[in-house]
Amino acid sequence: MKRLCTIALLMAAATLAFASGPNMPRFRFENFTTADGLPNDHVYAVLVDGDRIWAGTDNGLGLYENGRWKTYTTADGLAHRAVLSLALDKRTGDVWAGTMGGLSRISGGRIDSFTQLNSGLSNDVVYGVSVEGENVWVATAAGACRLNLHTGEWSLYNERNTPMEEIWAYGVSATPTKVFYAIWGSGVLEYNQKTGRWNRYDDPDGQNSIVLFKDQGLVHEIVGNVSYVDDILWVGTYFGDSRYDGRYWHNFLTKDSGLPSNFTNFVKGVDANHAWFCTDKGLAYYDGVNWAVYTLSLTTHKPVMTVRDGEGNVTQIPATTGPAHNYILGIDSQGDDIWVATAEGLSHGIRQR
Amino acid sequence: MSSVLTNTRKLPHRLAVAALAVCGSCLVGLSSLVPATHAAQDENGIETYISPLEIVVSPDGARLYVLCQDAREVRVLDAATHALIKSIAVGQVPRGIALSRSGDRLYVTNSWDDTLSVIDTHQLTVVATWAVGAEPSGVVSDPDGKQIFVANRISNDVAVLNARTGAEEKRLKAGRGASYLVLSPDGSRIYATHVYPNPSPLRTGLENRTPPQSEITVIDAARAQVVDRIPLKSIAGVFHLAFSPDGRLGAVAEYHPKNMIPLAHLEHGGAFAYTLTLFGADVGEPVEVPLDELERYASQPFGVAFTPDKRELYVSVAGSECVLAIDVQRLLQFVHSHPRPASNSFESDLAASGNYVVARIPVGANPRGIAVSRDGRSVFVANRLDDTISVIDTRSNRVVSMIALGDGKPPSAMRHGEQTFYTARYSFQGQIGCSSCHIDSTFDGITWNLEPDGFGRSIVDNKLLEDINGTEPYKWTGTNPSVAIECGPRTEKYFWRSEQYDDRTLADLSLYVLSLPPRPNRWRSPDGELTPAQERGKAIFERSVDTFKKPIPESNRCSYCHSGPKGTSQKIFDVGTRKPTDNTGLFKAPMLTNIVLTAPYLHDGSARSLEEIWTIYNPDDKHGRTNDLTKDELNDLIEYLRSR
Numbered sequence: 001m002k003r004l005c006t007i008a009l010l011m012a013a014a015t016l017a018f019a020s021g022p023n024m025p026r027f028r029f030e031n032f033t034t035a036d037g038l039p040n041d042h043v044y045a046v047l048v049d050g051d052r053i054w055a056g057t058d059n060g061l062g063l064y065e066n067g068r069w070k071t072y073t074t075a076d077g078l079a080h081r082a083v084l085s086l087a088l089d090k091r092t093g094d095v096w097a098g099t100m101g102g103l104s105r106i107s108g109g110r111i112d113s114f115t116q117l118n119s120g121l122s123n124d125v126v127y128g129v130s131v132e133g134e135n136v137w138v139a140t141a142a143g144a145c146r147l148n149l150h151t152g153e154w155s156l157y158n159e160r161n162t163p164m165e166e167i168w169a170y171g172v173s174a175t176p177t178k179v180f181y182a183i184w185g186s187g188v189l190e191y192n193q194k195t196g197r198w199n200r201y202d203d204p205d206g207q208n209s210i211v212l213f214k215d216q217g218l219v220h221e222i223v224g225n226v227s228y229v230d231d232i233l234w235v236g237t238y239f240g241d242s243r244y245d246g247r248y249w250h251n252f253l254t255k256d257s258g259l260p261s262n263f264t265n266f267v268k269g270v271d272a273n274h275a276w277f278c279t280d281k282g283l284a285y286y287d288g289v290n291w292a293v294y295t296l297s298l299t300t301h302k303p304v305m306t307v308r309d310g311e312g313n314v315t316q317i318p319a320t321t322g323p324a325h326n327y328i329l330g331i332d333s334q335g336d337d338i339w340v341a342t343a344e345g346l347s348h349g350i351r352q353r
Numbered sequence: 354m355s356s357v358l359t360n361t362r363k364l365p366h367r368l369a370v371a372a373l374a375v376c377g378s379c380l381v382g383l384s385s386l387v388p389a390t391h392a393a394q395d396e397n398g399i400e401t402y403i404s405p406l407e408i409v410v411s412p413d414g415a416r417l418y419v420l421c422q423d424a425r426e427v428r429v430l431d432a433a434t435h436a437l438i439k440s441i442a443v444g445q446v447p448r449g450i451a452l453s454r455s456g457d458r459l460y461v462t463n464s465w466d467d468t469l470s471v472i473d474t475h476q477l478t479v480v481a482t483w484a485v486g487a488e489p490s491g492v493v494s495d496p497d498g499k500q501i502f503v504a505n506r507i508s509n510d511v512a513v514l515n516a517r518t519g520a521e522e523k524r525l526k527a528g529r530g531a532s533y534l535v536l537s538p539d540g541s542r543i544y545a546t547h548v549y550p551n552p553s554p555l556r557t558g559l560e561n562r563t564p565p566q567s568e569i570t571v572i573d574a575a576r577a578q579v580v581d582r583i584p585l586k587s588i589a590g591v592f593h594l595a596f597s598p599d600g601r602l603g604a605v606a607e608y609h610p611k612n613m614i615p616l617a618h619l620e621h622g623g624a625f626a627y628t629l630t631l632f633g634a635d636v637g638e639p640v641e642v643p644l645d646e647l648e649r650y651a652s653q654p655f656g657v658a659f660t661p662d663k664r665e666l667y668v669s670v671a672g673s674e675c676v677l678a679i680d681v682q683r684l685l686q687f688v689h690s691h692p693r694p695a696s697n698s699f700e701s702d703l704a705a706s707g708n709y710v711v712a713r714i715p716v717g718a719n720p721r722g723i724a725v726s727r728d729g730r731s732v733f734v735a736n737r738l739d740d741t742i743s744v745i746d747t748r749s750n751r752v753v754s755m756i757a758l759g760d761g762k763p764p765s766a767m768r769h770g771e772q773t774f775y776t777a778r779y780s781f782q783g784q785i786g787c788s789s790c791h792i793d794s795t796f797d798g799i800t801w802n803l804e805p806d807g808f809g810r811s812i813v814d815n816k817l818l819e820d821i822n823g824t825e826p827y828k829w830t831g832t833n834p835s836v837a838i839e840c841g842p843r844t845e846k847y848f849w850r851s852e853q854y855d856d857r858t859l860a861d862l863s864l865y866v867l868s869l870p871p872r873p874n875r876w877r878s879p880d881g882e883l884t885p886a887q888e889r890g891k892a893i894f895e896r897s898v899d900t901f902k903k904p905i906p907e908s909n910r911c912s913y914c915h916s917g918p919k920g921t922s923q924k925i926f927d928v929g930t931r932k933p934t935d936n937t938g939l940f941k942a943p944m945l946t947n948i949v950l951t952a953p954y955l956h957d958g959s960a961r962s963l964e965e966i967w968t969i970y971n972p973d974d975k976h977g978r979t980n981d982l983t984k985d986e987l988n989d990l991i992e993y994l995r996s997r
Contacts, residue, residue, distance in 0.1 A: 077554030091523040093578035107526045108570065108579035111554060117968040118961055120988040134524075142984070149524065150486075150508065151876065153886070153992060156985045 024292035024307050025285065027338065027349030029321040037069030038062055041324075043341035047086035047095065048332040053339055054095055055346050056083030056330075061097055061106070062346075077111035079104045079124070085139075085171075089131040096136055098126030103138055103147075114147070120154025121145060128182070128225070132174035139169035144181050144189070157181075157191075163200035164189055171225035171236075171266075180233055182223040188235055201244070211240065211253065218242050219251040229269035236264030241277055252277075258291020258308035259284050266330045266341075276338070278328035283340055294349070296322045323347040400765045403428075403758040405735035405742060406448065407722030411474070412456035414727030419735065419742065420450040420461060421758065427461060428758065429477055432726065435744075435756045439477045443470040449504070449533075453494040453516075454540075462489035462503060465873055469503060469519070483519030486512045487875045490532040495574045496540030502572070504531040504545055507875055507950065511545050511570070513577045525579050527570040529798065533593050536574065538600040545570040546591035546605055549798035552952065552961050561800045561812060561958040564613055565589035569605060569632070583639055585630055586696065589799050590792055593723075595657040595666075597681070602635040604666055606654035608789065609641070609700050610799060616848065617804030619781040624848075625789055626700040627651045629668070636688055641698035643705050644668060644677060649713065650784045651677060651706075652777035656723035658732065660747060665711075667732050667745070669720040672777035672786045676714045676723065676734055676743070678750045684709035712750035716743040719775045738772045739764075770865025773858050780849040787840075787862075791818050794869050796951055800958040805843065811936050814958035820871040820946040824921050829956040831925050831941035837863045871946045876995040883996060890993025893986055900981040911977045911990075920945025920997055929975030930955050949995040963991045 032038045032055075039060035047054040055062040061072040061083045072078050080101025087096045094107040102115035102124045114121045121138065128139030136147040143158030158167050164186050171182035179191040187202040204217040211219060220239035227234040235242040240262045241252040254262050261281035268276045273288030282295030289310040297304050303322030307315045324345030331340050336351035404423035410432065411418070417430040425447060429438040444463025451460050452474070459472040462485070469489060471481040486505035493502050494516065501514040509531050510524040528547030535544050550565035567588040571581035585591060590608035597603075609626040616624055627650060632639035644651035652672030659666050659681070666679040687708040691699070699705050717736025720743070724733045731753075732745040740759030743752045764772060773779075774794065777786040790797045796817045803813060813829050821827070826834050833839040840862050845853045854862065878884075883891060894911040898904050907913050908926075916922045921944040931938030940956045954960040960970055967979045967987060974980050979987065 092525055093576070093580075094526065105526070108582045110526075110551075110568065110582050112526075112552075113554065116984065118965050120964065120984070120991065122984055152508075152995075154988050155886075156988060158985070160983075160985065 022287070022290035022307060022309050024287065024290060024317075025336070026305065026317065026319075026352040027294065027321075028352055029294075029303070029323055029340075030348045030350065031324040031345045032064070032069075032348070033324070033345040037071075038346055039069070039071040039073075041344050043329060043343075043346045044082070044084045045086045045330040046332050046339045046341040046346060047088055048334040048339055049088050049093065049095065053334070053346075053348075054086055054097075055341065056086050056097060056099075058082050061104075072106065072111060074101075077104070077113055079113035079115060079126075084126060085128045087129040087131050087136075089136075094131075096129045096131060098129040098138065100125055102126065103129065103136075120147070120156070122154075122156045122158070127169065128171040130172045130174040130179070132176060132179070135174070137172045137174040137179055139172040139181055141168055143167040144169045144172065157189075157198070162189060162198045170223065173226045173228040173233075175228055178228060180226040180228050182226040182235070184223060185221055186223075187218055187221050188223055188226060188233070211251065214251050214253075215249050217249050218244075219249075219253070224264060225266045227267050227269040227275070230272040232269060232272040234267045234269040234275045236267035236277060238263050240264075241267060243275070245272075252286070258286070258293055258306070260293045260295060260306075265328060268331050268333075270333070276331045278331055278340075280327050282326045283323055283328045283331065292317075294319075294323055295326050298326070323349075400767060402768060403740040404737050405722070405740065405758055406737050407450045408724040408733045408735050408742065409450055409452055409459075410724050410726060410733070411452065412454075412727075416474075417724070417733060417742075418450060418452070418459055419758070420447055420722070422447055422737070427459065427472065430756070435742075435754070441472055441477055441479060443472075443479065444468050444482070448490045449492040451492045451494060451534075453498050454496050455498065458494070458498075458516075460492045460494065460501060462492050464488045464490055464506065467875070469501070469514070471519070481519060483514065485514065485521065486510065486524065488872070491534035491545070493534040493536050493543055495543075495577075496536065500574075500577060502534055502543050502545075502577075504534050504547075506530050506532050506548070509547070511543075511572065523577065525570070525572060525577070527579075528568045528591070530792075531570070533591075535594045535596065538596050538598055541574055542580075543572040543574050544594050544603065544605075545572065546594055546607075548590055548592070548792050549796075550589040561814070561953060562613065565610065565799050567591050567607070569594065569603075569630075583630075583632055585639075585641075586698070587700075588628075588630070588641075589797055592654065593656045595659055596633070597635070597659045597663045597666075598661055599663060601633050602631060602659075602663075602681070602685075603633045604629045604631050604657050604659075606657050606668060608653065609698075610790075610797070612799050612801050615802045615804050615808045617808065619784050619848075624785050625650075625652070627654050627670070628698075628700050629654070629657070631684070631688065635685055638693075638697055640688055640693065641696075641700050642684065642688065642709075643700050643702060644670070644710065645703055646706055646710070646713075647703040648782055649673070650777065650782055651675075652780075652783055652785060653775075653789060655721050656734075658723045658725045660725050661727070661729040665747060667723055667725065669716075669723040669734055671719050671721055671737075671775060672788065673783055674716060674718060674720060674776060674778070676716055676720060676732065676745060677710050678712035678714060678745075678747075679709050680711045681709075683711070714743075714745055714750055714752060716745075716752060717741045717755070718772050738768065738775060766861045766864055767868060769858070770861035770863070770868075773854070773862040774865055779845075779854065785848065787844075787866075790815055794818055798952070800953070806936055810934055812932075812934060812957040814953055814956060816943065817947060817951045818866060819869050820919060821869070821944065822867040824919055824923060824944045826923065826941060829940050829943075830937060831923075831939075835863075836866050840866060872950075874947055874949075874996060876949060876992075877997075884992065886989050886992040887996045888993075889986070890989035890991065893982065893990045894993055899978050905978045909974065909978050914942040914977075915945055920948070927975065928971075928977075929973050930957075930959075930970055932957060932959070945994060945997040948997055963994060 039062045040057035042058035045056035053064040063070045080099035082100040085098035097104045104113045122145045123140035123142030125141035146155045166185035168184035181189040190199040219242045220237040222238040225236040233244040243250045261279040263280045266278035277284040285292045291308040293306045303319040305317040305319040325342035327343035329341040338349040340347040402423045406422045407420040419428040427441045445465035448464040449462040461470040487507035491504040503512045530547045530549035564587040567585040569583040592606045594605040651670045656669035668677045718738035722735040734743040742756035744754040746753040774787045777783045827839045927938045960966045
């Protein structure tokens with residue numbers, strides 16, 4: 001009897017916790033693999049353009065439209081089979097793909113590719129791309145560069161003309177006012193569009209992987225990705241994540257946030273207070289206070305959704321579906337839905353009410 | 354004499370032309386030749402012409418708007434009486450013209466000013482002149498009158514402008530040399546064509562021997578985004594496009610060069626096919642149909658127009674100086690009754706056009722723009738090089754009247770040379786003219802295998818003709834000492850395979866070619882000031898020591914071979930670019946004027962971009978010392994070259 005009461009109390013408490021916990025988004029995940037027509041299961045990047053979904057994979061660029069996949073390959077003019085990054089020019093509808101062998105523009109079905117041999121592109125390994133106005137900003141393995149679409153001029157930014165120490169540019173986020181670069185091993189670089197000046201943000205702890213001074217600056221020098229939205233910079237590093245409002249830094253680590261891992265491949269700011277973090281141990285969503293994590297159990301491989309509120313209370317939410325894999329590489333939103341790039345497939349998260 | 358040549362470059366074009374005209378024959382070593390009769394001259398002593406290029410008919414059919422390129426004006430004519438209502442001045446080298454759907458506004462692109470003139474058709478005055486992209490050409494208004502689309506030939510895109518303010522909202526990537534636009538009858542789509550082929554997308558090592566590829570760029574008019582590209586295989590040179598009024602049939606005028614085989618077979622139809630590509634619901638898959646006949650080619654088709662009842666399609670044929678009348682039903686019957694080749698092209702079937710071309714109507718010199726009257730009874734044809742408009746009666750398919758826009762003066766030597774440049778009458782069966790390969794007196798963006806060098810030998814890139822005066826010898830190998838030899842015996846023997854020019858015609862043609870001015874360089878500031886990147890590139894261009902402080906031999910400096918104001922020392926060099934198929938590795942240093950426009954590069958067009966000249970084709974530093982440069986520095990060098 002005592003045991004039954006205890007169980008009943010625990011169930012009631014769990015129900016209460018679920019009922020009174022933060023209302024974090026819940027999804028039903030539909031996963032795509034090569035069996036469904038995806039070019040390759042290793043998906044580096046995903047991009048939503050209305051009803052069209054672009055997937056940058058290890059073996060071609062996939063386009064999902066009207067329920068069918070179409071694959072673009074090097075035979076179509078793609079710079080390389082491995083597509084690492086994607087960006088949409090919202091004005092023209094052109095898609096830019098950063099690959100292991102150059103930068104490609106997909107426009108109305110035609111692909112034009114820019115390489116370090118046939119153009120001013122600084123390096124063929126293009127980790128990141130972002131379009132702003134008439135400029136395409138590119139993050140490469142040999143620095144940053146900008147292509148002016150009107151003049152065709154390439155401007156290269158590297159250790160010779162910026163505060164960049166390392167030249168491994170892993171990510172870029174461009175807006176009309178500022179452009180941010182994620183530099184692997186050299187923090188975050190900020191380009192002011194008005195003044196043309198560069199500024200650098202570093203980890204005050206230097207190269208240490210231990211965070212000594214939390215919230216006093218960028219969480220780590222090894223920066224994998226940046227996302228600048230609503231004047232807020234979201235930063236994903238290999239040792240935690242950061243949010244910067246232009247004055248104050250706030251860092252996120254597994255020990256004091258809902259992050260499932262400190263190793264972040266990709267970050268996407270939704271607005272000033274909401275962001276997605278793509279880690280090696282699952283997908284995390286932050287609403288400014290609370291966290292939701294969408295993973296597959298490491299032991300059972302069953303879907304798990306975990307919510308952590310602002311007080312640190314953790315709740316498991318029943319989930320019947322989850323992302324295709326815990327190694328998350330990219331995300332984009334389609335209204336309330338999300339599309340998630342993982343190491344073993346592309347996941348469509350359909351928002352549940 | 355050399356100082357005269359140098360100085361003419363600094364003069365305004367028309368004054369430079371006059372200077373050339375005065376001393377042209379001695380420049381080309383043809384002092385014994387006599388130019389044709391001189392024309393009337395303006396107050397500056399410069400000959401003046403009208404050069405009608407395009408025609409549009411007002412929505413009520415009462416007026417003709419004639420774009421006159423050399424006169425730099427739009428002439429407004431009464432469509433019934435052909436009387437001049439008004440002349441409206443526009444900008445330099447106007448090229449495109451279009452009415453808003455309401456007919457209240459007339460838009461004119463000024464291709465050398467990079468502006469758009471907006472004309473109020475009630476007041477017949479220019480009410481605005483807006484800055485647009487580089488070398489604006491075709492123009493069209495969306496059906497709602499909210500946006501204007503302008504094709505920019507140099508930047509290879511279509512600019513989208515706010516129709517109220519002229520502010521550019523965005524640019525859409527089009528084909529290379531984007532030039533002509535048309536709105537579909539239902540107003541939902543805008544179709545864009547381009548005059549130079551797109552660069553080969555794949556690096557195969559044989560890009561220079563890949564058939565040219567072009568496209569029709571399809572733009573969603575409401576979203577102002579590219580939604581499709583209709584491939585035009587083996588096509589280089591795409592011009593006007595028109596739709597049948599029901600929107601079910603589109604037709605585009607184009608050149609189909611046969612540059613994959615030696616240019617030695619005019620007698621076997623080996624240089625060009627001139628064709629239409631048809632597309633739309635009436636034909637299903639796009640299909641290419643020839644305009645040529647066995648003995649009479651349709652050299653250089655340009656304008657296309659359907660009659661309102663869709664019974665006939667008219668095509669102006671600039672080099673053949675005629676208009677073709679095509680029976681649309683017979684055309685469709687041909688397309689549907691003949692087995693489709695796998696290529697969807699009937700281009701090589703010289704018997705095909707007999708099935709649907711019902712009349713070949715002679716008109717004036719270099720017919721270009723074409724328009725059908727609203728009642729469908731008349732076709733108006735702009736004869737660019739004799740300042741007339743031919744009026745064709747569509748019932749008889751005969752020219753029933755000729756509207757004279759000029760004073761009827763005989764052509765000057767320069768004008769005669771230009772007429773000679775654009776006509777195909779001198780070549781075997783009227784197949785080709787100079788302008789078949791030098792589109793609008795420029796180039797064609799493809800490579801050719803010319804017979805004099807041997808079959809399969811010495812593949813050569815076609816070069817720009819602008820500003821070549823004083824850069825002899827000509828030909829990539831520098832074996833032609835003058836334009837007169839280049840245009841005369843060589844062309845007659847190897848290209849035309851037909852009648853020869855008389856002495857006067859050759860002198861006039863040479864005069865015209867030597868007078869072609871450079872287009873304004875869009876990468877160079879009007880005041881000549883260089884950007885920081887161009888300044889750095891100039892220093893590299895002129896440097897005498899390399900990055901490691903080692904002296905660069907004079908003969909291996911950029912500025913040695915590419916010296917002088919036009920960027921050529923006029924000497925022959927081996928820069929290590931000889932291919933197994935080349936007869937020699939010695940090539941003349943090409944001039945650098947507007948080099949940015951003329952990809953591909955090197956003598957055989959093997960470099961698709963300026964960068965590839967050095968990233969791929971200069972492994973031993975024979976084409977200048979460049980392998981010590983960082984990527985930044987190479988970019989700077991290229992920025993400087995683009996300003997030349």
